[in-house]
Amino acid sequence: MSESMAVRCPDCGREHLYAAPAYPCACGTPVAPSLNLGAAPTAVTHRTWDEDWVTVRCGSCGREDQWPHPELGCACGTVLRVPVAGALRTLRPRDPHGADPSVRPRTAFQPVTIRTARDAVTAVALYLRWLGYRDVRRADQRQPSGIGLAARGVLAQVDPSVRPASLRDVECLWLTAMTESTDCVYFSLAGYANDARDRADGLGVSLFVLDLTGTPQPVNGAATELVATGSGEA
Template identity: 85%
Template sequence: MSESMAVRCPACGREHQYAAPAYPCACGTPVAPPLDRRAAAVSVTHRTWDEDWVTVRCGSCGRADQWPHPELDCSCGTVLRVPVAGAPGPLGEDGAETAEPPANPRATFRPVTIRTAHDAVTAVALYLRWLGYRDIRRADQRQPNGIGLAARGVLAQVDPSVSPASLRDVECLWLTAMTESTGCVYFSLAGYTDNARDRADGLGVSLFVLDLTGTPQPVNGAATELAAAGSGA
């Protein structure tokens, strides 16, 4: 856990003590974004992928990865984006990426509590990275429900709706993945209809259910195998 610092809400003036959460690097070392004590927190009025994520380098292996930008919920209802010290730009801007660390057993997945649709996307992005996928970003093509994420070798659908994912939802994801010659994974908060599960089994689509702790639970054989073996990247 990183050291805490005082964060003042620009909307109501309340002061909070905040410490950025740490997430495990692929080498197993906990990594937390370094907070900038000289800069002020800002209110989150709209979201973009670049602003929601920050690139942080692991002090042990040197690997640079994108992690959720530190945020704090003020009691007045304002969401605060906490400043990060010396944060480099998105991965790939300089055309280089650090070498992969030596193979290590995967660290235990550390979930993000889900309170909003944004939290669900964050939880899935972290889980995909834990599985071994790299260069996670918003998907170019939109699906009928939820939010799409893409990475090397996979297209993921995050469905935070209160209705179970349907057969059509699963088929749309699979068809989109087929056009991009990539695998696909579906994450749903409300589960799946029986027809959707049967179709996913036939198509080889991995299905996960997100609980409110932010921990994806596999619900079919393809997902169980993926959770156990990782991406293989």
């Protein structure tokens, strides 16, 4: 279990007991940022990638990944960014048999409920890490729609809009990925137009649909194969 701390809202004065959520590393070990018990929370008034994510090292395999910065929603409507300590902590599993925890089969994906576009990006970033991709970050190049994520060996598009992804959306992602000599994956909340799915099959673009539970579902052969094999980077 991660540690708990009292968090007081600076706007209304309410006090909450908060524990940072733990997320599974690709090796299966749960990791969580260490909270700064002596610092006060701050209200989130605007968002940047650097402030929304924090780097945590897995104590079992040594892998470093970026995870969502701890946040808490107060009943008054204020979103609080909970301070983290400079030294980040890993939750080590206890193995009574003394087995090496650094070599494990991939565990079940733990989804994040999608309520906002940021939640969709968080869910996809976690899913990419679950597939084995390293160093997930914002993509350098912007796409015509949605939000781009990049990692070693892959370019991903997150489309949280209410319209199905179009043929142009899929082709733009594929063309950008070709210029970077990398694979590409598309995640859409509203699904895909028929011609977009046909084109993705021809280009080898993996297509996933996001449901509101935050669980990506493969909708073509390339995506199904990716789920089965993982990235090969872990």
